[in-house]
Amino acid sequence: MSNQMSPVQEFRGQLSSMAGEFTSALPSHIKPEQFQRVAVTAIQNDPNLLQADRKSLLGSIMKAAQDGLIPDGREGALVVFNTKDRNTQQWIQKVQWMPMIGGILKKIRQSGELASITAQVVKEGDEFDYWIDDDGEHLQHRPSFGDAGDVRLVYALAKTKDGAVYIEVMTKADIEKVRGASKTKDRGPWVDWWEQMAKKSAMHRLAKRLPISNELVTVVNRDEEFYDFDSARDITPRKQTQSLSSFIGEEDQSNDNEQSAAGMFGGEQ
Numbered sequence: 569m570s571n572q573m574s575p576v577q578e579f580r581g582q583l584s585s586m587a588g589e590f591t592s593a594l595p596s597h598i599k600p601e602q603f604q605r606v607a608v609t610a611i612q613n614d615p616n617l618l619q620a621d622r623k624s625l626l627g628s629i630m631k632a633a634q635d636g637l638i639p640d641g642r643e644g645a646l647v648v649f650n651t652k653d654r655n656t657q658q659w660i661q662k663v664q665w666m667p668m669i670g671g672i673l674k675k676i677r678q679s680g681e682l683a684s685i686t687a688q689v690v691k692e693g694d695e696f697d698y699w700i701d702d703d704g705e706h707l708q709h710r711p712s713f714g715d716a717g718d719v720r721l722v723y724a725l726a727k728t729k730d731g732a733v734y735i736e737v738m739t740k741a742d743i744e745k746v747r748g749a750s751k752t753k754d755r756g757p758w759v760d761w762w763e764q765m766a767k768k769s770a771m772h773r774l775a776k777r778l779p780i781s782n783e784l785v786t787v788v789n790r791d792e793e794f795y796d797f798d799s800a801r802d803i804t805p806r807k808q809t810q811s812l813s814s815f816i817g818e819e820d821q822s823n824d825n826e827q828s829a830a831g832m833f834g835g836e837q
Contacts, residue, residue, distance in 0.1 A: 598636065688709065
């Protein structure tokens, strides 16, 4: 019988050798053993990770630890992408740590820097209204239960402790433009968890205006290298490209909905 280790066993050994680094990086509520088990499970669920550049894989796992999140697909994911090696000019596969919306919300809520924060999708059967007046921004969303139809809007909303409210609303066409700029638009999270990535896109825009720490900004922006907005193409079907006003029933509200300003919001979502 051969004593040669399997790729997963070899990887588990590499993680064990990094236990001290994980202990230093992880917050106290996440035990290194638990974190390593989740990382091994992620590898077992996606064997392509072991075929990718090992240095980038281990580096991505360490970034997850530094962010205080686990690579379980909900808080964050380890994603394989193709890139050209600068030295050899050959295409290779590398791994990138990608915090998901669940992990981002968890970090922001744990920080205590905001009174509340949420990100939601709006479906065809939902009641939704968004407007701006002299008192600021307002949003009302009544979800429809059961089969509510396809997603038509996504929004992120945050309230600071002093009562200021920040809202970011994106149409499905807006989200598809973001997806079109992604190097992994046809695989991985954008295919497996489209709604979560849509929420994250709205949160990413909102976070640029929020009064949050640099540590939280780093978590939100972890996956920016996945996107190439200079060469992005719009992959949204032409018939879906509509203004925000057409979704909320405001015939004359074309420019106002593009504004981004803090305002008042009556009640939390």
